[in-house]
Amino acid sequence: MAVELQNLTKQFGPKVAVDNLSLSVNDGEVLGLIGQNGAGKTTTFRMLLDFIKPDHGSILFDGQPITPAIRQKIGFLPEERGLYQKWTIEQQMLYFGELHGMKSAAVKTELKHWLSRLEVVGKPTDKVQTLSKGNAQKVQLIATLIFQPKLLILDEPFTGLDPVNTSLMMREIKLLRDTGARIIFSAHNMASVEELSDHLLMLKNGKTVLSGETKAIRESFGRTRVYLEADISDTDLLAIDGVEAITPSNLGRVLKLRDEATGHTVFERVTTPHNYVPAFMQTPPSLDEIFRTEVAATEVEL
Amino acid sequence: MKNAWLIVAKQTYRVRIKSLSYWMLVLSPLLLVAFSIGLGLFFASASSSSDKATLAIVEQPQLTQALKQSKALDVKLKDISTVTKVKNQLKAEDIDGYLVKTNNDYQLVTSATGSTTINQATLKTILTQFKMAATAQALNISAEKLQALTAPVELKVQELNQHDATSDSNQGANSTLSIGIGVLFFVILLFYVQIIAQEIANEKSSRIMEILLAATSAASQFYGKIVGVFALAVTQMLLYVIFGGGALVIFGNNSIVRSARTIFSNVSWSFAVVTIIMLLLAIGMYLTLAAIIASLVNDQSQVQQAVQPVTYLAMIGYILSFIIAQAPHNLIINIASYVPFISQTLIPSRLALNFTGMPQALIAIAIQIIVVILMLKFGLKIYARNVLEYSDESIYKQLRQLIRRK
Numbered sequence: 001m002a003v004e005l006q007n008l009t010k011q012f013g014p015k016v017a018v019d020n021l022s023l024s025v026n027d028g029e030v031l032g033l034i035g036q037n038g039a040g041k042t043t044t045f046r047m048l049l050d051f052i053k054p055d056h057g058s059i060l061f062d063g064q065p066i067t068p069a070i071r072q073k074i075g076f077l078p079e080e081r082g083l084y085q086k087w088t089i090e091q092q093m094l095y096f097g098e099l100h101g102m103k104s105a106a107v108k109t110e111l112k113h114w115l116s117r118l119e120v121v122g123k124p125t126d127k128v129q130t131l132s133k134g135n136a137q138k139v140q141l142i143a144t145l146i147f148q149p150k151l152l153i154l155d156e157p158f159t160g161l162d163p164v165n166t167s168l169m170m171r172e173i174k175l176l177r178d179t180g181a182r183i184i185f186s187a188h189n190m191a192s193v194e195e196l197s198d199h200l201l202m203l204k205n206g207k208t209v210l211s212g213e214t215k216a217i218r219e220s221f222g223r224t225r226v227y228l229e230a231d232i233s234d235t236d237l238l239a240i241d242g243v244e245a246i247t248p249s250n251l252g253r254v255l256k257l258r259d260e261a262t263g264h265t266v267f268e269r270v271t272t273p274h275n276y277v278p279a280f281m282q283t284p285p286s287l288d289e290i291f292r293t294e295v296a297a298t299e300v301e302l
Numbered sequence: 303m304k305n306a307w308l309i310v311a312k313q314t315y316r317v318r319i320k321s322l323s324y325w326m327l328v329l330s331p332l333l334l335v336a337f338s339i340g341l342g343l344f345f346a347s348a349s350s351s352s353d354k355a356t357l358a359i360v361e362q363p364q365l366t367q368a369l370k371q372s373k374a375l376d377v378k379l380k381d382i383s384t385v386t387k388v389k390n391q392l393k394a395e396d397i398d399g400y401l402v403k404t405n406n407d408y409q410l411v412t413s414a415t416g417s418t419t420i421n422q423a424t425l426k427t428i429l430t431q432f433k434m435a436a437t438a439q440a441l442n443i444s445a446e447k448l449q450a451l452t453a454p455v456e457l458k459v460q461e462l463n464q465h466d467a468t469s470d471s472n473q474g475a476n477s478t479l480s481i482g483i484g485v486l487f488f489v490i491l492l493f494y495v496q497i498i499a500q501e502i503a504n505e506k507s508s509r510i511m512e513i514l515l516a517a518t519s520a521a522s523q524f525y526g527k528i529v530g531v532f533a534l535a536v537t538q539m540l541l542y543v544i545f546g547g548g549a550l551v552i553f554g555n556n557s558i559v560r561s562a563r564t565i566f567s568n569v570s571w572s573f574a575v576v577t578i579i580m581l582l583l584a585i586g587m588y589l590t591l592a593a594i595i596a597s598l599v600n601d602q603s604q605v606q607q608a609v610q611p612v613t614y615l616a617m618i619g620y621i622l623s624f625i626i627a628q629a630p631h632n633l634i635i636n637i638a639s640y641v642p643f644i645s646q647t648l649i650p651s652r653l654a655l656n657f658t659g660m661p662q663a664l665i666a667i668a669i670q671i672i673v674v675i676l677m678l679k680f681g682l683k684i685y686a687r688n689v690l691e692y693s694d695e696s697i698y699k700q701l702r703q704l705i706r707r708k
Contacts, residue, residue, distance in 0.1 A: 049516045051690055068306065068519070076516035082509030087317070098309050099517040143513070153516075 002026045003048075003151055003182050008057035010043055017043040019206040021057070025151075025182040025199070030173070032197030032214070033186040034291060039203040041186040042079065045153055048184070049076060061151070072101045075149030079156045081140045083128045089115075089139055090124035093146060100147035107146065114142045118168060137165050145172060152176060154185035158192050170196065190288040200287075202294060209294050218284040225286075226255040226263055229279035230270045240265055252279055306518035310526025314501060315533050327493050328538050331486065332545055355420050358382045358391065358400040365401075368432050375424050401425075481623070484647045486542075487581055488620045490535060494585065495592040495612050496605075498531040502596035502689070503605045511689055520686035525678070528589050535585050576663045577650040583670040584646035588612065590677045591643075597685040598697045608697050619644035623651040631657065640666050642673040 004024040010017045018040040025031045033041050046052045048059060050066050061070045084092055090111060097107035111124055118138045122131055128139065137160075144152070152173070158166050173196060177183055187193050193200060193214070200217065202210035210217060228237075229252035237243055237255060242262030247254050257263060263282040270277055285293070318324050358380040359366045366381045380397060382388045388400045392413055399412030399420055408429055412420060438448045505511045505523075514523055592612055599608050622638055626648065629635060639648040639658065645666045652658040684704055693700055 046690070050519070051512075051515055071517065071519070074516055076513060078509055078512040080509040080512075082505075082511075082513065084504075084510060085508065091317075095309075095313050096513070096517065098313075099306060099514070 002062070003184075004060045005044075005048065006058050006060070008044070008047060008054045008059070010040075010047060010052065010054050016206045018047070018054075018203075019208075021201075021203075021206075021208055023199075023201050023211065025184055027180045027182060028177055029199065030177055030183045030185070030197045032193035032200040033184060033203065034190070034193060034200060034210075034287075035186070035203035038205075040206040041203060042155060043206075044203075045076075045155055045184075045186070048153060049074065072099075073147075073150040075100075075144045075147070075152045077140065077144045077152075077154045077157055079159065081137070083136065083140060083143070085129040086127060088125050088127050089120075089122065089131075092128065092139070092143060093124075096143050097147055100149075102147050110146050111142070114146060118142065118172075134162055134165055137161060138168070141169060141172060145176060148179070148181075149176070150181055152181055152183045152185075154183070156187060157185055158187060158189050166192070190286065190291055194287045202291065204294070210290070214287070217290065218287065221284050221290060223260045223263060223282045223284050224257045225283050225289075226257060226266055227279060227281040227283065228252050228255060228266070228270065228277075230277045231275055232270055236269075237266070240269055306522035307526035307529065310514075310518065310522055311530035311533065314527055314530025318497065318531075318534055319537070324534065327490075328541055331489070332542070354378050355398040356380060356396070357420055358388050358397045360385055360388055360400055360402040362401075362403060365403075365429075365432055368435075369428060372428050372431075374428060375421060377420055481651070483577060483581070483650065484620055484623050487584075487647065488616060490538060491585065491588055491616050492613055494531055494535050495588055495609050495616075497534070498527060498589050499592045499596040499599070499605045499609045500602070501527055501531070502593055503599040503602055503608075506597065506599065506689055507601040515690070520689065521682055523689075524593060524682050524685045528586070528593055528678075531589055532586060535589075536582070572660060573650070573653055576653060576660070576667070579667055580646040580649055580663075580670065583667065583674055584643070586674050587642060587670065587677060588616065590674065590681050591615075594677075594681045594684050595697060595701075597689045598693070598700045600692050604697070611698075615643050619647040623647040626651050626655065626657065640669055642670050645670060 002024045006022050008018055008021040021040070021044060023031065033044065035041050043052070047054050050059075050071070059066065064070075084095075087095075090108070093107050093111050094104050097110075098104065102110075108124075114120075115122070115124065118141070120131075120135050120138045120142075122135055122139075128136060131139065144154075154173070157169055157173075161169060170192065173183060173185070183196075185196070197214050199212065200210070200214050201208060212220075227249065234246050234253070237246060237253075240262070242258040242265065243255050244258055245256040247256075255266065257266070260282075267280060270280065354377055356378040357375075359369070360382055361384075363381055366379055369375060369379055377398075382391070382400070385402060388397070388402075391397045392400060392411065395413065399410060402409050402411070410420070410422065410425065434452070435445075435448070438445075443451075505514060511523075518526075592609055595608050595612065596605065599605055619638075622635060622644065625632075626635060635648065635652075638644050639652060639662065649658065649663050649666045653660075653663055687704075688700070695703070
């Protein structure tokens with residue numbers, strides 16, 4: 001069973017915000033939605049949450065359109081976060097919990113677990129406006145997860161988080177995924193997409209430019225990158241047929257290759273008997289690179 | 303599964319009912335009433351009962367009797383035989399003054415330090431009557447003849463009305479009540495229009511709205527908020543009824559409460575029912591309008607400005623209701639009585655003064671009901687479309703565009 005979006009199209013005036021988008025997320029899967037601002041991510045989420053109706057296409061939850069019962073099991077973290085500043089942590093949780101069909105006693109016990117698990121500095125009776133930014137972010141995350149959503153939608157969840165909260169967020173998303181929930185999130189940060197998502201979908205001006213399994217997408221570009229730490233000059237490396245460019249990276253360099261086979265030539269050239277090589281790693285291009293090249297490519301196309 | 307709108311309504315109600323500002327609003331008119339009643343009682347007691355002036359009458363037992371019988375003069379009376387005694391008592395402040403007869407005239411002597419007063423005009427009238435009776439007796443004129451001589455001309459005043467269903471005192475009671483309700487209603491309305499606008503603008507500007515809408519729906523949020531705030535308004539009214547009833551029971555014998563009771567006892571049931579229904583419908587109408595406008599607001603600071611036209615609208619009816627007494631059959635007021643947002647103050651006032659009848663009131667109510675239903679229906683569409691949009695345009699420009707699009 002899955003959440004399925006089929007041939008969704010949404011137009012605002014003359015602008016096509018989302019153009020013939022199809023995707024599906026199965027139980028226990030994470031889908032990363034990538035795209036620049038204005039690519040159609042937020043519009044997609046809004047259609048998914050039934051805030052706006054698509055002009056064409058359908059959205060099915062386990063084969064049926066959205067109902068209040070389905071809605072209750074959807075957790076949503078909007079891009080711009082918001083809590084009732086003048087309410088206590090507990091008040092918010094009780095309200096959000098009740099809206100999601102939780103009993104107040106359950107909310108109270110769950111809240112205690114969550115507060116200690118996420119190491120929130122503060123008591124349930126503290127008002128949100130007294131919390132630090134980092135703690136408020138944690139409370140926001142608790143509000144989204146406390147009722148164990150079956151579908152989790154996160155709009156730019158890592159924006160504005162400090163490294164500690166970023167890893168907490170990652171951890172909680174993975175834990176929820178392991179319980180069988182479906183998760184859709186959007187991000188600018190490719191590292192997080194790479195780490196979390198099983199599938200990804202790249203949008204450009206409403207059009208789907210890439211879609212599929214994260215690993216498969218990367219592999220499809222071929223292992224045309226070599227990370228190298230070795231005692232050899234750039235000039236010597238560039239002299240090898242098939243090496244197109246060299247950029248410094250970390251302690252070593254990244255070589256851009258014309259094709260996978262060039263990797264063998266490079267390997268043979270650097271691994272001479274008297275030349276110790278601490279690092280040689282041939283990989284597909286990073287998602288970040290793919291994102292850039294794909295965005296650039298379609299820019300030319302348009 | 304519980305209805306989401308009910309959860310929203312309950313939460314709105316629960317949070318506000320616990321807030322200090324709510325109780326300030328509820329209690330401030332009561333405190334004002336209690337204060338003014340207290341002030342009235344204070345002044346009333348300062349010049350009555352225990353502090354009644356004591357007036358001594360020298361050597362005139364017949365006059366004393368006559369004064370006691372007439373009861374018009376609010377003093378304690380004492381019959382004293384000699385002037386010296388009376389002078390001593392006045393010095394000792396046992397009495398506040400004395401009345402002595404010199405030849406055919408009377409002399410009133412009062413102490414300069416005394417805090418209480420003796421009504422001289424009343425005393426003069428009684429003395430004149432007393433003297434007239436004595437003279438009549440001397441002239442052998444009978445009591446009946448004297449009465450015939452002195453009887454004043456009676457001028458009967460009668461007002462002719464189209465509708466004579468309600469009696470005169472009824473009319474007074476109804477119109478007093480309708481003005482009172484008009485003032486109270488205006489204050490209450492301003493407060494709740496503010497509350498609902500603030501609630502919605504807060505959720506929209508702090509982006510909580512997206513989380514709420516994800517869990518429920520625009521309809522649940524819109525209707526839930528209106529119901530919640532409506533319940534707060536009804537609670538306030540019920541509290542006043544309870545406080546009022548309690549005051550009647552506790553201070554039942556107080557003169558102010560007694561006069562209030564006579565006013566209320568003359569209120570006709572049909573008038574009360576029409577007024578209450580119209581006020582409730584009007585509150586619903588205004589709350590819906592405020593909710594729609596608040597959905598267009600981007601942040602909290604705009605709320606005040608945004609609801610201002612709503613308060614002006616409420617003010618129109620409020621002001622017109624005062625003009626009614628002067629220009630009861632003015633065509634504009636006649637038409638305005640059927641206009642929703644205004645009718646709730648005009649119809650009760652005109653009904654109270656007998657300027658309109660029940661059929662007209664029922665028509666006005668029917669129009670109100672239709673408008674409320676339409677507003678709830680189309681208001682939801684505007685709300686749903688705008689509550690997640692953050693437009694740079696002014697609110698009323700947005701409204702105009704929305705209406706044109708329709």
